[in-house]
Amino acid sequence: PAFLGAARFQRKRHGHDDRQRLSGACDPRGGGKRQAGLETLTRADLPANDVLVEISHSSLNYKDGLAIAGTIPIARRLPMVAGIDLAGVVVESGVAGWKAGDQVLVNGWGLSETEWGGYSRYQSIKAAHLTRLPAGFSPAEAMAIGTAGYTAALCAIALEDWGKITPGEGEVLVTGAAGGVGTVAIALLARRGYRVIAATGRESQHGFLESLGAKGFVARADLAEAGRPLQAERWSGALDAVGSHTLANVLAQTVYGGAVAACGLAQGMDLPSSVMPFILRGLALLGVDSVMAPQAKRDRAWDYLDRHLDRGLLAALTTTAPLADVPKLAEAILKGETRGRYVIEIG
Ligand code: NDP
Numbered sequence: 001p002a003f004l005g006a007a008r009f010q011r012k013r014h015g016h017d018d019r020q021r022l023s024g025a026c027d028p029r030g031g032g033k034r035q036a037g038l039e040t041l042t043r044a045d046l047p048a049n050d051v052l053v054e055i056s057h058s059s060l061n062y063k064d065g066l067a068i069a070g071t072i073p074i075a076r077r078l079p080m081v082a083g084i085d086l087a088g089v090v091v092e093s094g095v096a097g098w099k100a101g102d103q104v105l106v107n108g109w110g111l112s113e114t115e116w117g118g119y120s121r122y123q124s125i126k127a128a129h130l131t132r133l134p135a136g137f138s139p140a141e142a143m144a145i146g147t148a149g150y151t152a153a154l155c156a157i158a159l160e161d162w163g164k165i166t167p168g169e170g171e172v173l174v175t176g177a178a179g180g181v182g183t184v185a186i187a188l189l190a191r192r193g194y195r196v197i198a199a200t201g202r203e204s205q206h207g208f209l210e211s212l213g214a215k216g217f218v219a220r221a222d223l224a225e226a227g228r229p230l231q232a233e234r235w236s237g238a239l240d241a242v243g244s245h246t247l248a249n250v251l252a253q254t255v256y257g258g259a260v261a262a263c264g265l266a267q268g269m270d271l272p273s274s275v276m277p278f279i280l281r282g283l284a285l286l287g288v289d290s291v292m293a294p295q296a297k298r299d300r301a302w303d304y305l306d307r308h309l310d311r312g313l314l315a316a317l318t319t320t321a322p323l324a325d326v327p328k329l330a331e332a333i334l335k336g337e338t339r340g341r342y343v344i345e346i347g
Helices: 019-023 062-069 139-162 180-191 203-212 244-252 276-281 295-308 311-316 323-334
Strands: 002-011 034-042 051-060 085-093 103-107 122-125 171-175 195-200 214-219 235-240 254-262 284-287 318-322 341-345
Touching: 034 062, 034 323, 051 062, 051 103, 051 139, 051 323, 062 323, 085 122, 085 139, 103 139, 139 180, 139 235, 139 254, 139 284, 139 295, 139 311, 139 341, 171 180, 171 214, 171 244, 180 195, 180 203, 180 214, 180 235, 180 295, 180 311, 180 341, 195 203, 203 214, 203 311, 235 244, 244 254, 244 276, 254 276, 311 318, 318 323, 323 341
Parallel strands: 171 195, 171 235, 195 214, 235 254, 254 284, 318 341
Antiparallel strands: 002 034, 051 085, 051 122, 051 341, 085 103
16 A cells, blocks of 8 residues: 655755664754655555554644654654554454454653554554544544643543542633633543643633633733742642643642642743742642553543533534644744644545
């Protein structure tokens, strides 16, 4: 079969480019510049993994933006097919448990880092990385959720497991509200009965965020600068997709015994905080990773999404785009110009 529309990374060639460097990190002597583009691959180009999947849909996440724009060396092997998510159907399997016709999805597991990813018509996947497509979702819906939405579910579950945040009592803050994680998080937490406050830099999105379930707003700028280590207590819990000063301020504003689920770094990867919220208010900072999360956690998150995500709201927060639009969308997501989730149609 022809592998039309496979995006993969190549190091920009600098005269004597040698193959060994393709597997290394960016070589600063060569300018370290990475380039992304659409190429046609053949099946022989694919890695030799357990299961061949015909991909119908992928998605766009912040990390895809980083990988394609090359701002952070996400791909640790080159060349690399990008795309951290995929949904499709098994066409060939060399392992028990998976057979032709099975509908599957993959989130993370090193796709676009060490494993070839979802921006390709076909991909060869390690069996351990496959999740069975939940019966309640079409492949397009599963990618509308994608890594960002499944991470929002992991965060919501982490906050609920903390056990001290009661729906209907107090307020739960979601930062990076108009983004992929944020929009799915608002829809989920509002449906679970929490009073959700959205922190966003875009006033133009207030109406949209209200339609997802947000009950109030905080301006992004009000959280973005250095603040005192302990501030007036406001949030029963929070879901932070932003990091840096924003996360430090959110910790400083969370009530005694509350919890903050941290998953992102849209403002920055630093955390200029102190131990004060932890040792004086008994807060929990709950770290959330989607990439290497064990299968049982993934299954729980997808079940949670199936039970609590309103499909109409999912459709409302989703934009569908062809593979050819990925480079321009990658730039837009890094500039904070995209809204909600993006399904990428393959083929
Ligand atoms: P999006 O770009 O869709 O959303 C991020 C949102 O953050 C933007 O929409 C914007 O929201 C806000 N934002 C953007 N730039 C800034 C800034 N400089 N300062 C403060 N806020 C900003 O990305 P995703 O939702 O896909 O991902 C969100 C974060 O979560 C990313 O950092 C991503 O890497 C991380 N992530 C981590 C995962 C994990 O496993 N831990 C998995 C998935 C995502 P608004 O306009 O409303 O202010």
